[in-house]
Amino acid sequence: MEQDRSSQSRPPHVLVFPLPIQGHINSMIKLAELLAIAGFKLTFLNSHHNHERLVKFNNIAAHFERYSGFQFKTITDGLPLDHPRSGNWFLDMFEDTMEPKMKESLREVLVNSSPPVDCIIGDGFLGFALEVAKELGIPIIFFRTSSPCCFWVYYSIPDIIQAGELPINGSEDMDRLITTVPGMETYLRCRDLPTFCRKLDIEDSIIKLVVKQTRKSLQADALILNTAEELDGPILSQIRTKCPRVYAVGPLHAQLNTRLNAKHGESYDHISNTLWEVDKSCIFWLNKQPNRSVIYVSFGSITSTSREQLLELWYGLLNSKTKFLLLVRPNSVIGKDGEGEDVVMELMERSKDRGYIVNWAPQEAVLNHPAIGGFFTHNGWNSTLESVVAGVPMICWPQFADQHVNCRVVSEVWKIGLDMKDVCDSKIVEKMVNDVMVDRKEFAKSASEIAKEEIKMVQWRPIHLKRSRAETRARR
Numbered sequence: 230m231e232q233d234r235s236s237q238s239r240p241p242h243v244l245v246f247p248l249p250i251q252g253h254i255n256s257m258i259k260l261a262e263l264l265a266i267a268g269f270k271l272t273f274l275n276s277h278h279n280h281e282r283l284v285k286f287n288n289i290a291a292h293f294e295r296y297s298g299f300q301f302k303t304i305t306d307g308l309p310l311d312h313p314r315s316g317n318w319f320l321d322m323f324e325d326t327m328e329p330k331m332k333e334s335l336r337e338v339l340v341n342s343s344p345p346v347d348c349i350i351g352d353g354f355l356g357f358a359l360e361v362a363k364e365l366g367i368p369i370i371f372f373r374t375s376s377p378c379c380f381w382v383y384y385s386i387p388d389i390i391q392a393g394e395l396p397i398n399g400s401e402d403m404d405r406l407i408t409t410v411p412g413m414e415t416y417l418r419c420r421d422l423p424t425f426c427r428k429l430d431i432e433d434s435i436i437k438l439v440v441k442q443t444r445k446s447l448q449a450d451a452l453i454l455n456t457a458e459e460l461d462g463p464i465l466s467q468i469r470t471k472c473p474r475v476y477a478v479g480p481l482h483a484q485l486n487t488r489l490n491a492k493h494g495e496s497y498d499h500i501s502n503t504l505w506e507v508d509k510s511c512i513f514w515l516n517k518q519p520n521r522s523v524i525y526v527s528f529g530s531i532t533s534t535s536r537e538q539l540l541e542l543w544y545g546l547l548n549s550k551t552k553f554l555l556l557v558r559p560n561s562v563i564g565k566d567g568e569g570e571d572v573v574m575e576l577m578e579r580s581k582d583r584g585y586i587v588n589w590a591p592q593e594a595v596l597n598h599p600a601i602g603g604f605f606t607h608n609g610w611n612s613t614l615e616s617v618v619a620g621v622p623m624i625c626w627p628q629f630a631d632q633h634v635n636c637r638v639v640s641e642v643w644k645i646g647l648d649m650k651d652v653c654d655s656k657i658v659e660k661m662v663n664d665v666m667v668d669r670k671e672f673a674k675s676a677s678e679i680a681k682e683e684i685k686m687v688q689w690r691p692i693h694l695k696r697s698r699a700e701t702r703a704r705r
């Protein structure tokens with residue numbers, strides 16, 4: 230049932246549809262804004278739950294009013310409204326509960342769309358969008374928001390299994406090299422594979438799901454990835470051996486900042502597209518700190534820590550010679566009967582002289598603040614790119630999905646960070662923080678070199694939270 234899609238007299242209508250998770254919404258909404266600036270008509274299809282939060286905490290709808298052809302539409306994510314959507318909820322709920330309802334709702338939106346949708350840009354993890362697009366005769370581009378290196382590892386999992394390189398045989402086996410992922414033969418170890426590959430059961434449903442979605446991504450009319458040729462060229466070439474229509478369109482946050490700064494200059498009030506209320510007070514705290522004296526510690530929008538892990542991290546930070554800005558999301562510390570929240574209150578009180586703790590930070594502005602000298606990160610792909618573009622060296626503490634592979638690339642290929650995977654010990658935290666912040670290990674130079682040289686095609690300028698002109702001049 231094809232609709233009349235003749236778009237001679239109107240701008241093409243693109244529907245952008247992210248997975249209902251912060252890290253995916255982030256880059257997809259940036260892509261949508263870039264397309265709106267380029268004159269496309271845009272529908273951004275979000276879950277009811279996430280759209281409500283974007284509006285409540287960041288007034289997102291008001292920001293997009295400036296683009297006459299931009300509209301938000303919302304559908305269910307398939308979960309009951311009162312579902313907490315925190316912890317490890319996503320992969321367990323996806324196939325049986327979320328996918329069927331989202332698929333039906335997507336179909337309904339497309340059938341009733343006026344003007345008709347000319348092209349779908351779907352999240353590469355939402356493989357069902359391909360079937361809906363085919364049924365309705367609409368071209369579809371998949372956008373995989375995680376890293377190209379991990380995409381390539383996911384793609385290669387059946388070959389790794391076939392070659393007998395999986396399963397992993399216990400902890401002594403973790404440093405064995407995996408030789409069946411083309412282009413990564415010299416540096417990818419068992420330890421660097423996504424954590425679900427650590428299961429002994431290679432028939433595991435999560436492994437199957439991730440491989441299925443990845444292979445499906447290559448059946449779309451094109452695949453786009455949030456990276457630059459200069460950054461990920463060798464891996465992109467490998468992916469193109471399976472599908473030639475693979476495009477590097479990023480780093481999207483840098484592309485968008487370039488265009489917005491060119492248009493609005495420093496008077497531009499940078500929009501936050503996050504699901505939590507941003508605490509800008511940390512910028513005022515950073516303004517009082519010397520250049521490159523603070524380490525920023527944040528593990529993204531999904532990762533939780535146990536009370537014990539948080540304490541190890543905190544003691545390590547406290548014993549290092551460095552000040553810290555620590556992000557602890559609400560309800561992200563796992564502990565019995567409110568123990569998690571109690572420990573955060575206690576740490577806030579005890580950190581006063583050495584650090585600052587917030588629930589949610591304006592991360593891009595933080596990473597570009599002159600007081601920041603390092604980023605202690607979980608290596609979510611957005612955070613990794615934001616750190617690279619800002620020229621900030623990393624301490625990598627990956628938790629799941631693409632983060633382990635990203636950590637390996639950051640530390641071993643780009644050499645702009647230290648790898649702390651599988652460890653959470655205050656002494657090691659202390660040493661790594663001192664290495665990066667006090668002794669300024671050699672790679673700190675590489676981080677800014679990569680930012681300036683490797684991705685030089687991005688005419689990127691740092692974003693600022695609104696400051697008075699005099700204040701901005703004084704800081705130069």
Ligand SMILES: O=c1ccn([C@@H]2O[C@H](COP(=O)(O)OP(=O)(O)O[C@H]3O[C@H](CO)[C@@H](O)[C@H](O)[C@H]3O)[C@@H](O)[C@H]2O)c(=O)[nH]1
Nearest residue numbers: 252253374375529530531589590592609610611612630631
């Ligand atoms: O206080 C904060 C903390 C984070 N962010 C932003 O939130 C995003 C977080 O994204 P990311 O670093 O990619 O981490 P996750 O939220 O964990 O993202 C999920 O989605 C990513 C993209 O697919 C994957 O790479 C990750 O592994 C996966 O966990 C970034 O843009 C940050 O700038 C803020 O604005 N303020």
Ligand SMILES: C[C@H]1CC[C@@H]2C(C(=O)O)=CO[C@@H](O)[C@@H]21
Nearest residue numbers: 250252319320354375630631
């Ligand atoms: C919940 C995670 C499963 C895979 C998705 C992903 C990806 O590689 O596409 C990365 O991180 C996540 O948010 C998703």
